[in-house]
Each structure stands twice: as C-alpha cells, then as structure tokens.
Amino acid sequence: xxxSTDLDRPDPDPTAVPRRDDRPVSDRGDxxxxxxxxxxxxxxxxxxxxxxxxVDCYERxxxxxxxxxxxxxxxxxxxxxxxxxxxxxxxxxxxxxPDDWPDYPHHGQLLSYFERYADHFDxxxxxxxxxxxxxxxPVEGDRWDVTTRSTGGYGPxxxxxxxxxxxANGHNWSPKLPRYEGLEQFRGEVMHASSYKDPAxxxxxxxxxxxxxxxxxxxxxxxxxxxxxxxxxxRRGYWYAPKYVLGRPxxxxxxxxxxxxxxxxxxxxxxxxxxxxxxxxLTRFGLPKPDHRVYETHPIANSQLVYYVGHGEITPVPxxxxxxxxxxxxxxxxxxxPELVVFATGYLPRFEFMQGRVLGDEDGSGKPRLWLNAxxxxxxxxxxxxxxxxxxGIFTISHWQSVLxxxxxxxxxxxxxxxxxxxxxxxxxLGERYSAKVKDSTRHWFxxxxxxxxxxxxxxxxxxEGSK
Amino acid sequence: MTTTGRVxxxxxxxxxxxxxxxxxxxxxxxxxxxxAKPPLLFVPGFGHGAWAFAEHWLGHAxxxxxxxxxxxxxxxxxxxxxxxxxxxxxxxxxxxxxxSLPRQAVLVGHGAxxxxxxxxxxxYPARAAVLVAPVLGGWATFGTALRRNPAGTLPAVFGAGLRxxxxxxxxxxxxxxxxxxxxxxxxxxxxxxxxxxLTGRQPEPAVGRPPVLVLGSPDDRVLPATAxxxxxRRYASAPLLFPGMGHDLMLxxxxxxxxxxxxxxxxxxxxxxAG
Numbered sequence: 001x002x003x004s005t006d007l008d009r010p011d012p013d014p015t016a017v018p019r020r021d022d023r024p025v026s027d028r029g030d031x032x033x034x035x036x037x038x039x040x041x042x043x044x045x046x047x048x049x050x051x052x053x054x055v056d057c058y059e060r061x062x063x064x065x066x067x068x069x070x071x072x073x074x075x076x077x078x079x080x081x082x083x084x085x086x087x088x089x090x091x092x093x094x095x096x097x098p099d100d101w102p103d104y105p106h107h108g109q110l111l112s113y114f115e116r117y118a119d120h121f122d123x124x125x126x127x128x129x130x131x132x133x134x135x136x137x138p139v140e141g142d143r144w145d146v147t148t149r150s151t152g153g154y155g156p157x158x159x160x161x162x163x164x165x166x167x168a169n170g171h172n173w174s175p176k177l178p179r180y181e182g183l184e185q186f187r188g189e190v191m192h193a194s195s196y197k198d199p200a201x202x203x204x205x206x207x208x209x210x211x212x213x214x215x216x217x218x219x220x221x222x223x224x225x226x227x228x229x230x231x232x233x234x235r236r237g238y239w240y241a242p243k244y245v246l247g248r249p250x251x252x253x254x255x256x257x258x259x260x261x262x263x264x265x266x267x268x269x270x271x272x273x274x275x276x277x278x279x280x281x282l283t284r285f286g287l288p289k290p291d292h293r294v295y296e297t298h299p300i301a302n303s304q305l306v307y308y309v310g311h312g313e314i315t316p317v318p319x320x321x322x323x324x325x326x327x328x329x330x331x332x333x334x335x336x337x338p339e340l341v342v343f344a345t346g347y348l349p350r351f352e353f354m355q356g357r358v359l360g361d362e363d364g365s366g367k368p369r370l371w372l373n374a375x376x377x378x379x380x381x382x383x384x385x386x387x388x389x390x391x392x393g394i395f396t397i398s399h400w401q402s403v404l405x406x407x408x409x410x411x412x413x414x415x416x417x418x419x420x421x422x423x424x425x426x427x428x429x430l431g432e433r434y435s436a437k438v439k440d441s442t443r444h445w446f447x448x449x450x451x452x453x454x455x456x457x458x459x460x461x462x463x464x465e466g467s468k
Numbered sequence: 469m470t471t472t473g474r475v476x477x478x479x480x481x482x483x484x485x486x487x488x489x490x491x492x493x494x495x496x497x498x499x500x501x502x503x504a505k506p507p508l509l510f511v512p513g514f515g516h517g518a519w520a521f522a523e524h525w526l527g528h529a530x531x532x533x534x535x536x537x538x539x540x541x542x543x544x545x546x547x548x549x550x551x552x553x554x555x556x557x558x559x560x561x562x563x564x565x566x567x568s569l570p571r572q573a574v575l576v577g578h579g580a581x582x583x584x585x586x587x588x589x590x591x592y593p594a595r596a597a598v599l600v601a602p603v604l605g606g607w608a609t610f611g612t613a614l615r616r617n618p619a620g621t622l623p624a625v626f627g628a629g630l631r632x633x634x635x636x637x638x639x640x641x642x643x644x645x646x647x648x649x650x651x652x653x654x655x656x657x658x659x660x661x662x663x664x665x666l667t668g669r670q671p672e673p674a675v676g677r678p679p680v681l682v683l684g685s686p687d688d689r690v691l692p693a694t695a696x697x698x699x700x701r702r703y704a705s706a707p708l709l710f711p712g713m714g715h716d717l718m719l720x721x722x723x724x725x726x727x728x729x730x731x732x733x734x735x736x737x738x739x740x741x742a743g
Contacts, residue, residue: 050593050676052740088483094593094675095567099489099560121572121593252484259480400477451478458477 018161020145026160031056032409033146033162035136035353037127038066039114040386040398041168043092046121047399048166051406056160057123060132060151064118066170068110070197074173076215076347079198080222081107083393084214084301086249089450090393092117093400103249136165136354142381164381164409166402171349171387176442178210178345182323186341193219193344201340202226208328208338210320212238213443216344217302223342224304224313231336232305235319237288239271242278242303250301251392258451264436268293285309287316295436298447299391346443349387359384360430367445371429372457374401380423381409389443391435392450400457407464422464432456476672487560493518493546494565496537497526503533506595506734507569510538510718511562511588513579513603514630514657514665517545520578520650520716524723532731537573539565541584544655553658555668559587566592574734575678578718579603579690580657582699586671593676596738598730601684601691601715602699605665612692629656636689638714641721650719679738683708683717683726690715704741708733 018025030053034044037059048055061072070077083090083104090105091097095117101109118124128148134157135147147159175192183190191201193215199222207227209220212234223230245253257267271294283289285306308314317336321329327337348366351359359376360369370376373387383405386398412419434453495518499505508529510521518538529536541558542550550557562584566573572595577585582602589597603609613621613630620631632654634647674680680703684696693709700707710717710726717726 088486093477093479094591096563096591098568099487099564119570120567252486255480255484259484403475451480454477458475461475461477 020159023159025145028056028160028162030054030163032164032166034166034168035133036066036168036170037064038168038170039395042114042118042123043399044166044168044385044402045123045126047402047406051410055126057127058131058133058148059127059129062129065111065114067172068107068114070107076172076194077107078196085393086251089251090395092395104243133353138358138379166383166385167351168385172347174348174350176346176348177343180320180323185325186323187325188338189340191342193342196342199226204228205339206337208233208341209344210341211344213344213346214300217300217305219342219344220314221304221308224308230314231317231338232314233317233320237290238297238300239275239290239294240279240305241299241301243301245274268295279306298389298443348442369430371426371432372460373446375426377427377430380419387446388448389446390448390450390453397453404457404461418464418466487557490542490548490550492561492565493540494537495522495526497530498535499530499533505534507535507537507571507573509566509573509575511575511577511581511585513581515654519545519653521718523719525718525727528727529731534731543658551658552660554660555587555664558584558661559591562588563592576600580665583665589674589678590672594678596679596734598681599699600717601688602682603691604699607666609695610666613690616689624662627659630662637716638720639712677740679741681733683729685710685713685717687712688715
C-alpha cells in the first residue's frame with residue numbers, strides 16, 4: 001500500500017485525475033489520512049501502519065505531542081501540570097512508561113514519552129508537520145477529499161483523496177468562555193485557563209478562579225501559594241478525591257474494586273466512607289455540600305484543595321452573579337474585588353474543517369452523535385479517535401479505538417458482511433453512554449467510565465471479528 | 469501450548485496492581501556504525517542471566533550490525549533479587565526493557581525465556597521474535613525433564629530450584645572447564661514462576677503480527693524434538709535445527725551457527741504474519 005514515504009510512486013497525471021474547485025485532486029489510493037499528531041493521532045498512525053496501511057498524518061504544529069506539547073499554541077498545559085490518572089491507566093497498553101517514573105508524571109515526561117513512541121515506531125516519516133487541514137469532504141465510494149495548506153496560511157491549498165480519515169484533532173483547545181452580565185465593563189484582568197502557563201502570572205495578585213474541574217482546582221491551589229488571595233468560585237459542591245488512598249494511587253484502589261466486580265452502589269458507599277475518613281465534612285470548610293453522589297460528575301483528583309481551604313489561603317465562593325467595573329458580585333450577594341479572574345470553564349470540541357452533519361451534529365449544537373464516541377452513521381471509513389472524557393487516562397482508549405478502526409478497514413476488502421453488521425450496530429447505537437448517570441452539561445458530553453467503555457469496545461471488536 | 473484467541477482490552481488487575489519496579493541488569497553490545505538494523509533483546513531462560521548472551525552472541529550480533537541487548541530477569545544475574553517473582557513480573561521486565569530501546573526491537577527468548585517472550589509479545593509489538601530451544605511449559609515438558617533428570621527436577625516440585633546438569637545443557641564438544649564455569653553461574657527462578665510454567669495462563673495473541681522463528685537442537689536433552697515442532701507449528705513455521713548441540717545453544721561449542729542463521733533470517737526482513 002502506498003504511503004507518504006513511497007517516493008518511487010510517480011505523481012498522478014493532473015489531467016487524468018478528478019478535480020475539485022478547479023484544482024487537481026491527488027489520489028492517495030488506499031492511504032488513510034490522520035488529522036493530528038497528538039497522543040491519539042500517533043496511536044492511530046502506529047496502529048494503521050501496523051495493520052499494513054499507508055498513512056498521511058497532518059499536524060498543524062512542528063512537533064508531536066498535541067495538547068501535551070507545551071510549545072504548541074493550542075496546548076492547555078501549564079508549568080506544573082501533572083497527570084491526574086496514574087501511570088498504568090494513562091500509558092499506551094503496548095508501550096509502557098518507564099516503571100521508575102512517579103505515579104503521576106509531569107507533563108514534560110509525557111511529552112518525552114510521546115517523542116519516544118514516535119521514534120520507537122518510526123512514525124515521524126508519516127507526519128506532514130506545519131500543515132493544517134482546511135476541509136474534509138466525503139466523496140463517492142466512501143472516500144474523502146482532504147484539503148490542506150501550510151499552518152501560516154501561505155502557499156496554495158492541496159487536495160488529496162483518501163480511503164479513510166481519522167479525526168484526532170483533540171477537544172481540549174477551544175476555550176469555552178462563560179457569559180456574565182457586566183464582564184465587558186470589568187477593569188481587572190480576565191483570562192481563560194488555556195492562557196495560564198506559569199505561577200508568576202498569579203504572584204501577589206488577588207485572584208478569582210472560576211470552575212471546579214481538575215484544572216480549576218489545580219490553579220486555585222497554585223494561587224493559594226502565589227497570589228495575595230484566592231477565591232474559588234464553583235456552581236455546586238463537588239467531591240474532592242485525594243490522589244492517594246491507603247498509600248496507593250486512588251485510581252488503582254478504585255480499579256481493585258472494579259476488578260472484584262463490586263457493584264456501583266457499594267463502590268459509591270465505600271468511596272463516601274473513605275472520603276469521610278480522609279477529608280471529612282466538606283461543609284465545615286465552607287465548601288458547598290455535593291448535590292450528587294460520587295461517580296455522577298467527572299472525578300476531581302486533588303489532595304491539596306481542601307488543605308489550602310483549611311489554611312485560609314483559598315476562600316470558597318458560590319457562582320458569579322455579575323461583574324461590575326471593579327468588583328464581582330456573587331450569587332449570595334457578597335462582593336469581592338479580584339485583580340485577576342481565571343476562567344477554568346473547560347473547552348468545546350471543534351471540527352471546523354467538516355460539516356457538522358457528517359458527524360451527526362444535526363442541530364448545530366457542536367456535539368457529534370456517534371457510536372462508541374468514534375463512529376458516525378453512514379460514514380464507515382471515518383473514525384474520531386480520542387473524543388472521550390474518561391474517569392481515567394485517554395491514551396489507552398485512543399489506542400483501542402484506532403486498533404478497532406484498523407481492523408474494520410482491513411475487513412472491508414475480505415469480509416463485507418461483517419462490516420455491514422458493524423455499520424448496522426453504529427446506526428443502532430448512536431449516542432450510547434458508557435458511564436453512570438451524569439449531570440447534563442457540555443462538560444459531560446463525552447464522559448465515559450473507562451471500564452464500561454473499554455468493555456463495550458472489546459465487545460465491538462469481538463463481534464467484528466466473529467469471536468464472540 | 470496454544471494462545472487464548474481473543475484480544476483482551478480490559479486488564480483491570482494489571483492496572484490495579486502494577487508490577488513493582490526493580491533494578492534490572494541490561495548488557496549491551498552496539499555496532500560501531502549505525503546500520504538501521506533493528507535492536508535485538510535477548511531474554512535468558514530460568515536460572516540464566518544476561519551473561520549467557522554476553523559470552524558470544526551479543527558481540528557477534530553487534531559485529532554484524534545489530535545493536536544487541538540482554539536483560540537479566542528479576543532475581544537473575546545482576547538484577548535485583550526477587551524470590552516471589554511471577555511470570556507476569558518477568559514479562560513486565562522484558563516489555564520495560566524493549567520499550568526503553570530506541571527502536572522497535574526483535575525479542576529473542578531462550579528456554580523458559582521463550583515463554584516469557586510469548587507473553588511479552590501480547591504486550592509489546594515486537595519487530596520479530598525468535599524462540600531458541602523454547603520451553604513453553606506444560607506437563608509434557610515437565611515429564612521429559614523428570615525422566616531425564618529426576619534428581620534436578622523433583623525438588624523443584626516442592627519449591628526448590630530446578631537444577632540442570634552439564635549433559636543437558638551442552639554437547640560433549642564444549643571443553644569441560646567452560647561447561648563447569650557456565651554451570652557454576654546458574655541461579656534459580658522464583659518458585660511461583662516455576663509453577664506457572666506448568667499451570668499459568670496461556671499467552672494472549674501477539675500484537676503487531678510479528679514474524680516468528682523457532683530454532684533448537686534435536687539433541688537437546690531438556691526439550692524433546694516434538695516440543696520444538698509444536699512450538700514452530702504454533703507460529704505457522706518449521707523449526708530450524710542444529711544437530712549435535714545441547715540446550716544452551718548460545719554457550720555451546722558451535723554457538724556461531726544458530727546466531728548466524730537467526731541474523732540471516734532477520735537480514736531477509738521477514739514479513740509480518742498474516743491476519
């Protein structure tokens with residue numbers, strides 16, 4: 001099969017090939033196009049190559065690592081970012097991280113891990129760096145026209161025709177900014193967490209951090225140590241799980257219970273009981289009482305937030321009601337006067353190079369409607385990899401999604417009846433969830449329980465290959 | 469031995485109870501000039517350490533342009549002691565070292581090290597694998613060992629170390645002094661790992677469809693020739709045989725023949741297995 005490295009392959013004759021918008025379309029035969037060379041894109045390139053496919057991967061930046069490469073302008077990581085899922089849950093299942101690394105590695109270690117992965121499996125030769133994707137359009141025969149140009153926008157656009165496409169462009173780079181009355185008049189500094197890179201940005205200031213995701217909690221903890229004061233605004237009460245329980249990473253203890261097939265209700269009871277023993281009554285610290293059971297919102301792993309609240313370095317406050325020119329009014333009527341407001345309010349997915357309906361986004365809300373968060377009805381040669389928000393690491397999931405897609409593409413030539421059955425399964429299962437009941441918000445659009453999700457993916461693989 | 473046929477995505481116990489890190493001995497011989505050949509990772513069998521490959525094979529492979537590495541499984545050679553080690557821990561050691569190499573590695577397992585390699589192939593997409601005199605386990609292998617070396621095998625049933633004698637490991641061509649020297653260096657595998665060789669879970673399917681070569685000697689006094697054929701058939705090939713050699717092909721008098729055959733096979737860049 002041809003690949004980007006098949007230098008012997010002659011360029012197609014421009015008069016004999018299809019044209020699009022008055023430009024020749026370069027036919028890439030059985031080659032698969034992968035968009036993005038972050039963790040998910042690299043896994044897709046490696047697994048498709050392993051299955052024998054030629055691969056062209058387009059990466060808008062000049063290096064691998066995506067969100068985990070802090071040099072990239074779309075990277076959300078900041079100087080002190082560490083993993084929140086421990087190593088066994090985070091690493092690719094067939095390329096472990098060094099076992100002498102800490103339980104929760106630093107983002108710099110993550111980047112070196114991806115660079116080693118790319119070099120170990122010789123993936124860089126398949127990546128077109130500094131190239132962004134402008135349009136992805138389905139054409140006849142379940143094939144795809146992919147139009148690219150250099151990231152700077154100079155030079156002509158090029159269109160190539162591919163047998164299949166993998167979207168691995170990530171979903172944690174387009175900031176979701178909340179709307180508040182009076183925000184435009186506010187004289188203080190306002191930033192989204194995506195722009196936060198270094199604790200020096202907080203030093204000596206009165207800081208308000210809005211949002212109780214893992215990033216919001218991490219920044220609040222940094223502000224507690226650097227800022228002159230920190231307010232942490234959350235809309236509701238959350239469960240703040242420590243990173244260690246019984247001297248072990250909390251997710252490993254949790255998965256011991258999963259391995260023992262302990263039912264959800266019992267796990268919730270054990271979790272509540274453990275938190276009562278370790279953290280105690282959150283309302284005593286001035287934090288709001290959680291209005292839900294654990295596992296019903298995305299888990300927050302932070303051992304330090306409650307500690308700094310207890311030291312008076314973080315003042316928990318409710319949601320923001322409105323902004324004034326020099327102060328912020330809270331929903332309980334209080335007024336505070338921050339100099340800097342950090343919105344750790346999350347990200348929204350963006351597929352600006354593709355029409356929403358291709359991904360099942362019929363109402364234009366921006367939320368794709370897929371099966372297994374990866375497969376779109378009516379487009380059997382398209383897969384989205386890494387569009388998940390698991391209660392664990394993403395890379396294991398991206399690996400198996402791309403393995404499943406590679407096997408699906410392999411079977412298209414040899415076992416069409418199995419592929420047809422898979423397609424029926426995609427249509428029947430659009431929008432299926434793989435988690436406990438979660439709150440209905442954009443934050444939980446892609447929420448999956450890692451064990452439930454991977455079990456569903458394993459079942460899909462066995463059904464596809466007829467080894468039920 | 470057969471593999472279990474289904475891919476296992478959910479590995480709850482491995483996530484919940486990951487292996488403890490240990491200090492591992494890795495010996496290496498790298499070519500003077502980079503020749504873009506895949507690195508080889510030699511995995512010794514029970515009782516052996518990386519030293520078994522450092523004697524002849526590492527240097528010879530490097531001389532032919534292959535970066536060559538040998539790992540001592542935990543509790544063996546110069547690696548950290550680990551009396552309670554399991555097959556899973558040994559597999560972890562191999563995958564850790566393989567993933568630390570600069571490029572996708574060829575795994576070469578000798579003796580029971582071949583069983584460890586078979587497990588490792590389900591956890592790491594090896595470029596290729598070579599099973600040398602593979603002791604893949606099972607009761608038939610145990611029966612042969614018991615018949616040929618009852619004094620060395622029987623105590624192992626009750627938790628002692630499996631003891632192999634000179635006649636099992638080497639041909640008569642190897643000078644006595646050399647044979648004595650090698651036997652004196654033998655250690656022992658963990659009790660649990662020894663048991664798992666008989667009773668443990670079968671390896672899962674290999675990832676990445678690596679081509680596999682099996683080689684051994686029909687005069688091996690540890691492994692019956694039928695076991696060699698069975699191992700090769702499992703990977704859809706026939707074994708390459710080196711008559712007149714003992715079980716430890718890498719240390720025997722004619723050590724050059726099997727390593728040259730293996731490197732010739734790799735030079736031909738074998739294709740991935742079908743499927």
